[in-house]
Amino acid sequence: MSATTVLPAIGVAMGLAVVLGAALGWAATRLRPDAGRLVESIDALLPQTQCGQCRYPGCRPYAEAIARGDADIDQCPPGGENTVHALAALLGRDPKPPDPAFGATKPRLVAVIDETRCIGCALCLPACPVDAIVGAQRFMHTVIEQQCTGCELCLPPCPVDCIELRPPLASDTARGRRAA
Amino acid sequence: MAPRSTFPPGLELEARKAAPMRQPLRAAPVPPLLVVALDQGSGDAAQPLVTAGARVRIGTPVGRAVGETSVAVHSPVAGVVRGVETRPVPGSAGEGACVVIENDGSDEIEPGCASIDWPTLPPQELLARIRRAGIAGLGGAAFPAYAKLAAARERSATHLVLNGAECEPWICCDDALMRERAADVVLGAQVLLHACGAAKCTIAVEDDKPEAIAAIEVALAAAADPRIELATLRAVYPTGAERQLLAAVTGLEVPHDALPPAVGVMCQNVGTAAAAARLVRTGQPITGRIVTVTGSGVRQPANLDARLGTPIADLIAACGGYDSEPLRLIAGGSMTGRALATDAVPLTQAVNCVVVATAADLVARGREMPCIRCGDCATVCPPGLLPQSLLRAITAGDDAEVARHGLADCIECGCCDYVCPSRIPLTARFRSAREARKVRLDERQRAAAARERFLRHEQRLAAMAEADRQAFEAARSRARGEREG
Numbered sequence: 001m002s003a004t005t006v007l008p009a010i011g012v013a014m015g016l017a018v019v020l021g022a023a024l025g026w027a028a029t030r031l032r033p034d035a036g037r038l039v040e041s042i043d044a045l046l047p048q049t050q051c052g053q054c055r056y057p058g059c060r061p062y063a064e065a066i067a068r069g070d071a072d073i074d075q076c077p078p079g080g081e082n083t084v085h086a087l088a089a090l091l092g093r094d095p096k097p098p099d100p101a102f103g104a105t106k107p108r109l110v111a112v113i114d115e116t117r118c119i120g121c122a123l124c125l126p127a128c129p130v131d132a133i134v135g136a137q138r139f140m141h142t143v144i145e146q147q148c149t150g151c152e153l154c155l156p157p158c159p160v161d162c163i164e165l166r167p168p169l170a171s172d173t174a175r176g177r178r179a180a
Numbered sequence: 181m182a183p184r185s186t187f188p189p190g191l192e193l194e195a196r197k198a199a200p201m202r203q204p205l206r207a208a209p210v211p212p213l214l215v216v217a218l219d220q221g222s223g224d225a226a227q228p229l230v231t232a233g234a235r236v237r238i239g240t241p242v243g244r245a246v247g248e249t250s251v252a253v254h255s256p257v258a259g260v261v262r263g264v265e266t267r268p269v270p271g272s273a274g275e276g277a278c279v280v281i282e283n284d285g286s287d288e289i290e291p292g293c294a295s296i297d298w299p300t301l302p303p304q305e306l307l308a309r310i311r312r313a314g315i316a317g318l319g320g321a322a323f324p325a326y327a328k329l330a331a332a333r334e335r336s337a338t339h340l341v342l343n344g345a346e347c348e349p350w351i352c353c354d355d356a357l358m359r360e361r362a363a364d365v366v367l368g369a370q371v372l373l374h375a376c377g378a379a380k381c382t383i384a385v386e387d388d389k390p391e392a393i394a395a396i397e398v399a400l401a402a403a404a405d406p407r408i409e410l411a412t413l414r415a416v417y418p419t420g421a422e423r424q425l426l427a428a429v430t431g432l433e434v435p436h437d438a439l440p441p442a443v444g445v446m447c448q449n450v451g452t453a454a455a456a457a458r459l460v461r462t463g464q465p466i467t468g469r470i471v472t473v474t475g476s477g478v479r480q481p482a483n484l485d486a487r488l489g490t491p492i493a494d495l496i497a498a499c500g501g502y503d504s505e506p507l508r509l510i511a512g513g514s515m516t517g518r519a520l521a522t523d524a525v526p527l528t529q530a531v532n533c534v535v536v537a538t539a540a541d542l543v544a545r546g547r548e549m550p551c552i553r554c555g556d557c558a559t560v561c562p563p564g565l566l567p568q569s570l571l572r573a574i575t576a577g578d579d580a581e582v583a584r585h586g587l588a589d590c591i592e593c594g595c596c597d598y599v600c601p602s603r604i605p606l607t608a609r610f611r612s613a614r615e616a617r618k619v620r621l622d623e624r625q626r627a628a629a630a631r632e633r634f635l636r637h638e639q640r641l642a643a644m645a646e647a648d649r650q651a652f653e654a655a656r657s658r659a660r661g662e663r664e665g
Contacts (some may be wrong), residue, residue, distance in 0.1 A: 050634045058634055060214035126641065149630050169266075169328040 038067045045086045049078040050129035051151030053103045058129060066091075077103035078150075109165040110148040111155075115140050117162035124154040124163065147171060189560045190416045190424070191595050193515075195388060197352040200474045203482035205356040205575070208498045210287075214257050214489035214526070216279045217269045219244045219292040220314075221322030221530020224250040225277055232263040234321050239290035239464050242279045251324045251529070252314035256467035256487035257281055258288040270492075270511040270525045272518065274613065281349070281489065287374075293463035298371055300383045303333065306375045310456060313465040315529075318451030319343055319354075320512055322530035325452050332376040335441035340378040341429050342369055344385040344392065344450040345413060345420035348513030351471040356483035358385065358392035361454055362399035368453025369408050373462055376446065377663065381408045383450065384429050386415040402522050417515065420595040422447045424562050436563070436589045441603035451532075469529055477506035486527055488490040494536055507542055510535040513593040549602040557596035557606060563589045567596040574613045587614060 042063040049059070054075040056062040065071035066087070073087040074096050081098060088095035098105060113124075113133070120138045132148040133142025143154075145168055154163050219225040226243030236242060243253030262280040269276040298306055307537035311326035332340070342365065346354040358365055369381045383400075385393050396410050413419050413428055423434050425447060432443045440446050455466050468488055474481040479500025486495055492509070496502060510517040511531045520534075535541070557567035565586045573581035587610060596606040 043631070046627075047623075048630040048634065050630065058638070059631070060634070129637055130630045131637050132633075146626070147629070147633065 035067055039063045040166060041090060042066050042087065045079075045083060045090060046076060047149075048130075049149040049151045051078060051149065051153065053077050055102070072099070072153045074099040075102045077105050080105035108168065109150040110145050110168045111143045111150065111152070111163050112145075112166050113141050113143055114162040114164070115142060117160055119160055119162075121159060123157040123159065127154050127157045129153060189564075189595070190418055190562050190593075191560060191598060192415070193347075193349045193417045195374060195415070196349045196474070196514075197355065200472050200483050201352055201355060205360045205470065205483045205485060208484040208486035208490060208495055209448040210257055210283055210285075210487055211490055211494040212283050212485060213262075213491075214259075214281045214283060215267055215491060215524075216242060216253060216256065216489035217267075217271075217526055217528045218250075218253055218264075218277045218279065219269065219271060219273070220251050220316050220322075220488070220528045221251065221271055222249045222251065222316060222324065222365070223271065223273075226250045226253045228264045228277065228279060229423060230261045230264070230279060234261040235259075236261060236281060237290045238287045238467055239293055241465075244282075245311070245324070248327050250261075251296065251322075252312060252465070253279070254290075254314055254465040254467055255279075255281055256489050257283045259284040259288045268522050268525045270518065270520060270531050272611075274521065278489075289504070292543065294458040295318035295463055298374060298460045301374075302569050303375055303377060306371070307333070308589060309459065310375060311394065313455075313459045315452060315455045315459065315466045317449055318469055318529060318532065319449035319457060320516070320530055322528065325448065325456070326375075328446060328448065329372065331340065331439065332378065332446040334442045335444070337376065337444050337446045337489040338379045339430060339445045340369070340373055340376060340381040341426060341445060341447045341452050342372075342381060342383045342394075342450050343381055343420055343422070343425055343447055344389075345425055347386060347387070347415065347417045347420040348429075348515055348533070349417070350457055350474050350535050351472050351513045352474075353483050353532050355389050355392050356472075357451055357454055357470050359395050363402065364454040364457040365450050366399040366408060367460070367563045368450075368455070368457035370403070370405060371456045372448060372453055373407060375456075379407065382411050382429050383408065384411045384413055384425055387412045388415040400576045417595070418562055418591070421562060421591050421593060423591070431534060436586065457504070466529065469527070469532075471495065471527060471531055472531065472533040473536070475506070475536035476538045476540045477503055478502045488527055488529065490527045491523065492525055492531075495527065495534060496523060502536065504538055506536045507539055508535075508537045510537060514541075515598070516592055529594065545605075546603045548604055551602055551604060554601060556599045556601065557607045560595040560599050562593055562595065563591055565589060567610075571604065571606055571609055574609060579617075582613065582617075587617075590614075592659045638639055 043060050046059040050097060054062045056065055058060060062071060074084050076083050077098060084098055085095045118140050120140060122135060122137045125133055125135060129151060130147060130149055132144045133141055150165060210242040218228060224247060227246050229244050230242045237258045238255060240255045241252060242255050245252045259282045260281055263270060264277055265280050266275055267278040296309060307330055315325040316322040318327055324471050344354050344358055373381050383396055393412055400408060411429055418424055419428055426440055426445050427433050430445055432445060434440050434443055468486055470483055470485050472483050473495050478496055482499050484495060484498060509520040509523055511520050511534060512518060513533055514535055551568055553568060561567055570587060573585055590610045592607050592611055594607045600606060
């Protein structure tokens with residue numbers, strides 16, 4: 001085999017390698033999946049309890065941590081197995097059971113303020129991440145049941161321990177039971 | 181998949197209506213304690229208007245309608261409210277808020293109820309009266325009657341069809357109503373025509389009810405209203421389903437993603453029409469309905485005119501009580517009804533029939549076996565779906581495929597179950613898939629709202645911290661200025 005037949009073939013192969021390499025290099029920088037959009041799609045799968053059991057201050061910070069690669073996908077107890085599966089499918093990873101170190105998966109509960117014991121201190125108002133508590137200083141507070149995510153973050157600040165978690169009222173539990 | 185142009189499929193089922201029809205329609209005794217469900221069957225509950233200790237009379241409002249799909253609820257009896265309690269109810273929720281009323285036996289009527297001079301009333305006013313009267317569709321779905329009528333008026337529907345088909349094998353409350361109160365049905369037709377603005381009305385009855393047809397003919401002759409006609413239909417299940425009935429009567433197919441007024445028609449149950457007639461005659465809101473109590477497990481099957489809120493146990497007692505240990509209690513018919521967990525559930529506007537089923541009534545279902553793709557279900561499906569493919573999509577959890585196969589268009593008639601040689605409970609699967617989907621959507625909506633509020637909360641806290649910091653800086657520089665100056 002003479003050099004005249006081999007050299008053009010090598011030339012073509014090298015040319016292709018250079019062109020494709022350049023294209024891939026360009027794609028890697030310019031077409032990188034938008035980090036913001038990835039955070040959005042992760043956040044959309046999280047239950048929005050904003051409970052912080054994942055050790056991040058809310059669902060969005062947790063989504064950002066997953067996108068950065070700092071957090072694993074098994075740290076969300078309220079989301080449970082369904083959320084891990086959805087995250088695994090989105091990120092192309094293997095699903096795994098939720099890590100019990102972050103807490104147990106429970107049915108949805110809502111906070112209820114015992115209004116006879118509430119002293120109107122307003123400490124629970126800023127603690128509620130989803131603004132589900134209405135009230136003002138020296139006035140009685142109450143929880144809007146439909147908006148409460150059951151995150152339990154209002155329990156520690158209450159000086160008289162008048163908040164407890166209960167299953168939501170009839171209509172809501174009935175829906176839950178229908179799903180089961 | 182080519183859509184069918186009309187409604188030929190369905191099943192010819194053996195009717196089981198003879199036993200209750202041997203007894204005349206009679207009023208059920210009013211029990212000492214009534215449990216009035218705030219959700220009369222449409223799926224959304226009214227807001228309670230009374231608390232424990234309140235005095236109520238027949239027709240006193242006890243629940244306020246919220247939104248478009250709940251109806252106003254009135255006391256069906258005079259007495260004292262014991263409280264608003266969570267109790268078992270016949271709907272899919274299993275339990276719900278109910279106003280529990282102790283009957284004082286006086287049957288005093290709320291003052292101010294007077295007959296309505298409806299022909300002179302503007303239609304909007306008449307619609308408002310129907311809304312306030314809390315009348316829901318009495319055919320079983322309990323969708324608020326006024327909402328359907330108002331939609332028909334808005335879209336200028338021209339043809340009102342009154343549904344007296346009653347195709348379910350066990351139910352015969354409409355048959356009893358048409359036999360004994362045909363004049364009310366025709367008067368109701370006139371009232372509904374006035375309310376919805378349609379030009380003509382067809383009362384549709386299946387041909388297995390000759391007495392009802394004769395009674396309606398007599399009432400029509402007496403009313404001499406050229407706008408109202410009678411149509412007899414061949415008895416095929418499920419002719420009484422809304423879209424199937426409209427196709428059979430008018431030849432029009434309602435698009436799967438639209439409601440009947442889109443093609444200029446609308447459908448109401450004959451019982452709903454009779455309730456509207458009662459409203460204009462007496463001015464009273466709806467406080468009762470006719471219900472069929474039947475099945476081999478009850479001594480004397482009959483049709484009863486009962487107050488809403490009467491526990492099913494009292495209705496069964498009024499029919500001679502249980503004959504033998506019932507295997508299953510079903511609210512609604514054998515094809516579309518729901519099994520009841522207890523006979524403590526009260527009568528609601530949605531309950532047209534209670535079947536006390538024994539082993540003699542129930543066909544042993546046998547063990548469920550794998551689908552063999554025979555396609556029998558697709559040949560009987562009235563809306564023309566492919567139940568076997570739909571089931572496969574549901575099992576696979578493929579939401580897009582489920583939607584493509586028309587889960588939303590399933591009318592839950594049970595025909596596919598009935599013919600399935602593998603005894604797959606298809607309708608139950610479709611029903612639970614639908615409910616699970618609704619729960620998922622609810623959850624997703626709640627999560628989206630929580631996300632929005634969390635973002636606002638974070639922004640607000642950040643703004644407050646920033647304002648604090650600036651105030652502190654300002655105070656510090658002021659203090660420094662004073663010290664130096």
